[in-house]
Every structure is written in C-alpha cells, then in structure tokens.
Amino acid sequence: MxxxxxxxxxxxxxxxxxxxxxxxxxxxxxxxxxxxxxxxxxxxxxxxxxxxxxxxxxxxxxxxxxxxxxxxxxxxxxxxxxxxxxxxxxxxxxxxxxxxxxxxxxxxxxxxxxxxxxxxxxxxxxxxxxxxxxxxxxxxxxxxxxxxxxxxxxxxxxxxxxxGPVLPPLWIALVNPRVEMPTGPIFRAFDAANPVPHPPKLAAFRAVSYAQVKEAMGATRNDLEAFAIEKAPVIKDVLDDLAAAPGALAARMSGSGATCFALFASWAAASRATRAACARGHWAMASALHVR
CATH class of the missing domain: 3.30.230.10 (Ribosomal Protein S5; domain 2)
Structure with a gap:
C-alpha cells in the first residue's frame, strides 16, 4: 500500500x-x-x-x-x-x-x-x-x-x-486463435448432447514429477472441448500445434474456450511455443505457473 x-x-x-x-x-x-x-x-x-x-x-x-x-x-x-x-x-x-x-x-x-x-x-x-x-x-x-x-x-x-496438489515447476503456453467463446452456448451444447450426465468426480491428480503430470493429464479431460471445437474448428488446429510443440507435456483447452494451453518443463520451451503461435496470427502468452 x-x-x-x-x-x-x-x-x-x-x-x-x-x-x-x-x-x-x-x-x-x-x-x-x-x-x-x-x-x-x-x-x-x-x-x-x-x-x-x-x-x-x-x-x-x-x-x-x-x-x-x-x-x-x-x-x-x-x-x-x-x-x-x-x-x-x-x-x-x-x-x-x-x-x-x-x-x-x-x-x-x-x-x-x-x-x-x-x-x-x-x-x-x-x-x-x-x-x-x-x-x-x-x-x-x-x-x-x-x-x-x-x-x-x-x-x-x-x-x-x-x-490442490503440489506440482513440479511448470511453465505454460496460452494460445487463443482470437475467437471469443461465450460460456452459455457451449454449456447448452453440452446439455443437449448429455441430458443425464454422470456426477463429476475430482481426479486423483498426483503429479510430483513431469512423467506424472503427463499421466495425470492423460487420465483427465475437458468435457467442453469437443463442443467448442464444433463451434470454432480452429481450436483443434491450435491444440494439435501445441501438442506437437517441442517439450510439450500435454495440451488441452481451458474452460469453455477458446484459449488452449500446453505445459512445459522449461521457460525456453514455453516461449518457443508462444512465438510459433504468434507467427500464425494467434494471441499467445508464456508464463510460469503458481505450483503451490
């Protein structure tokens, strides 16, 4: 102050x-x-x-x-x-x-x-x-x-x-294809496709090592991702690019979209991914994560 x-x-x-x-x-x-x-x-x-x-x-x-x-x-x-x-x-x-x-x-x-x-x-x-x-x-x-x-x-x-869990040091590349994705329509699309969804469960997300981060991400999902991709197919392109980025541990969409992310074990790798995304005309930001 x-x-x-x-x-x-x-x-x-x-x-x-x-x-x-x-x-x-x-x-x-x-x-x-x-x-x-x-x-x-x-x-x-x-x-x-x-x-x-x-x-x-x-x-x-x-x-x-x-x-x-x-x-x-x-x-x-x-x-x-x-x-x-x-x-x-x-x-x-x-x-x-x-x-x-x-x-x-x-x-x-x-x-x-x-x-x-x-x-x-x-x-x-x-x-x-x-x-x-x-x-x-x-x-x-x-x-x-x-x-x-x-x-x-x-x-x-x-x-x-x-x-939440204590995570290893992580850096993130956030990429948005300059698409606004209001939450309401995505949830309504989910509701139409899932009239009686199962009650959601918290995942046992234990990720002390980078191998465990990859394993935990592989065992979970974003239930809204497919519906956002249906509305804006460019999201799939962004996810594919991030998953293929050197050093990427995992790639996924956040929330109801359209921002996607990849996790990395180094700042250099996250920065490289964001520079590549910017070169494609996307908004992108690299940052460290608060891991505890």
Whole structure:
C-alpha cells in the first residue's frame, strides 16, 4: 500500500481438467476441476477516492469500451463488498486488461477476485476468508477459486474449494486463435448432447514429477472441448500445434474456450511455443505457473 494506492495481479486461470455434471436447481452445473494460475494476466489498481469509479486500460480495453461500468464484474464486486461491509468510502479502480475476453481463462472472474482482495485492504474490511469466498460466489462460480491464486480442487458449482496438489515447476503456453467463446452456448451444447450426465468426480491428480503430470493429464479431460471445437474448428488446429510443440507435456483447452494451453518443463520451451503461435496470427502468452 502506498500513497498512490495498491495494485494486484489478476492472473490467468487455467483448468488443467474440467469434468461437467448435471444442471442443478440453481441453473449452475456440478463440476470437478483443478484450477491453476499463471504468474501473468490482468492487473487491478485501486486508489482511495470519494466515489466509486472504474477505468479500463491495456491492449484489450477496446473490447470493453461499450460495456457500462456497472455491468463490469470488477465494478459489481466493488459495489457488493461496499454494500455487505457497509463501506461508505469510494475507490478509483483501474483494470489493466491483458487477457482476451470470453476466452476460458477466467479473466473477468480473476479480475473480480483481485478487486475484492485489493478493496479489502484499501477499505480495511474485516472479513474472514470463508465469508469473502461466499461473497465471491455471488459474483460468479469461478470467482471464489480465483481468490486463491494457487492450485485448488474445485467442485460443486465452484463453491467447494480445497487445496490442490503440489506440482513440479511448470511453465505454460496460452494460445487463443482470437475467437471469443461465450460460456452459455457451449454449456447448452453440452446439455443437449448429455441430458443425464454422470456426477463429476475430482481426479486423483498426483503429479510430483513431469512423467506424472503427463499421466495425470492423460487420465483427465475437458468435457467442453469437443463442443467448442464444433463451434470454432480452429481450436483443434491450435491444440494439435501445441501438442506437437517441442517439450510439450500435454495440451488441452481451458474452460469453455477458446484459449488452449500446453505445459512445459522449461521457460525456453514455453516461449518457443508462444512465438510459433504468434507467427500464425494467434494471441499467445508464456508464463510460469503458481505450483503451490
């Protein structure tokens, strides 16, 4: 915290696997997933102010220019925290947008989680982790897990969060073919093809070594991947390219897409894969993963 306020990273969220189950009475899906987080992503900056305001900057800000602040998940997070904690102060919030929009890497959820963390500090809110997680769930199913920024096993519709496995040092290449993939249509396609899906189960994702990472990835899946590929076949091309990248341990789509990823044992290999993806005209980012 400085006189100029504070800033927090809103790192990209990646589903190492995503198993989808039935639709619940609250219209959310049961799921089982392992969330991990990159070191890089968006950035949230907050400063003390009389009123609440939101400014969006960064390379992907133009995609949000027509979205009223009150519709942005970051602004909604600030309003909700202020209301629930009876905060009368304002805040000048800046969202520095580096991640693609509607991309399956939790950009909006990670932004909201970082905003909550930053505003709890700025406003000196006395709130437990449990209460903050419950409040985060009211904003979106992925927001509670994004509070962690460390590997977490996620179940229920996102409200049940447990500490995830300790992973070996990993680097990730994230690649998006510049395709927006709204979550709703992909889940509806899954529902149409799976009217009575089996209840999802958390995987025994024990991956201390790189060989175990490959084995654990091979034993899991992303249940939404096929439906995203059907909507945007270029995703299959991206996955094939990533799987064939030198040093790739595994490749998969994250969330409901369209961002895909490959895991690597070195920064050099992840960087090489992202450079190749950029040469094909895709958005790409290499980053280390938070592995514990």
């Amino acid at each position: 400085t006189a100029a306020g504070l800033h927090l990273a809103a790192p990209a969220k990646i589903n190492l696997y995503l198993h989808i189950g039935p639709l619940r009475a609250d219209r959310l899906h049961d799921l089982a997933s392992l969330f991990v987080f990159a070191h890089d992503g968006d950035v949230i900056r907050v400063e003390a102010a009389k009123d609440l305001s939101l400014k969006v900057t960064g390379p992907y800000a133009p995609l949000l220019k027509d979205l009223p602040p009150e519709k942005n998940l970051v602004y909604r997070a600030a309003e909700l925290l202020a209301r629930e904690a009876d905060v009368r102060a304002g805040a000048a919030i800046t969202l520095e947008k580096h991640l693609p929009v509607a991309a399956g890497v939790g950009g909006g959820s990670a932004d909201a989680a970082a905003a909550l963390r930053a505003l709890v500090k700025l406003w000196n809110v006395n709130i437990s982790e449990t209460a903050l997680s419950r409040l985060a769930f009211r904003l979106g199913a992925d927001v509670p897990a994004c509070l962690a920024r460390a590997p977490v096993n996620v179940s229920g519709a996102g409200e049940r969060i447990e500490k």
